[in-house]
Amino acid sequence: AQKITQTQPGMFVQEKEAVTLDCTYDTSDPSYGLFWYKQPSSGEMIFLIYQGSYDQQNATEGRYSLNFQKARKSANLVISASQLGDSAMYFCAMREGRALGRLYFGRGTQLTVWP
């Protein structure tokens, strides 16, 4: 079974609008961490935000927030006030407590921001 599922191959949003990128995960480990990375066309992977399984509050980093719904096993990324520079591929990833730091990645969502 897929550890991380990103069901949106592509998303489009107008500049200054908010957008939600979906991510669901599958694990039986009670200790895990969830990550979002941004990959621009240059290829570099840029860390955006982290949510631990025991964190009580949703993580936020500037315009990025993570909508963590533990019971539904979802960890959606919300980008507020989209900018043209947000156009990129976005990957959701999970680290399980027992997995020696290995990150499982989803297939990604290509976000396009239009003016």
Add this chain to the structure above:
Amino acid sequence: SQTIHQWPATLVQPVGSPLSLECTVEGTSNPNLYWYRQAAGRGLQLLFYSVGIGQISSEVPQNLSASRPQDRQFILSSKKLLLSDSGFYLCAWSPSPNYGYTFGSGTRLTVV
């Protein structure tokens, strides 16, 4: 501060030729190190990870190998490249299993 260096940035190699990609981390000691491959339009596939010098774990059987000759050096190799080895190779490190990764800038390998 910690930095990760990966080279070369791009590489075009003929089928059957050898490969050596190098990754080094500065500003930390005993990092966990990882090699990932990203095929075009796909997610990231873990190839190898290492928790210490000489300790290599392989996730996917293939004609690639990895070595960690020094604490902060991680090398991805092949004796004979295949067309299917083409892709974007990313090295990453983390300070411990409880943290996420910092990635290198990647190597775009094209096997022709």
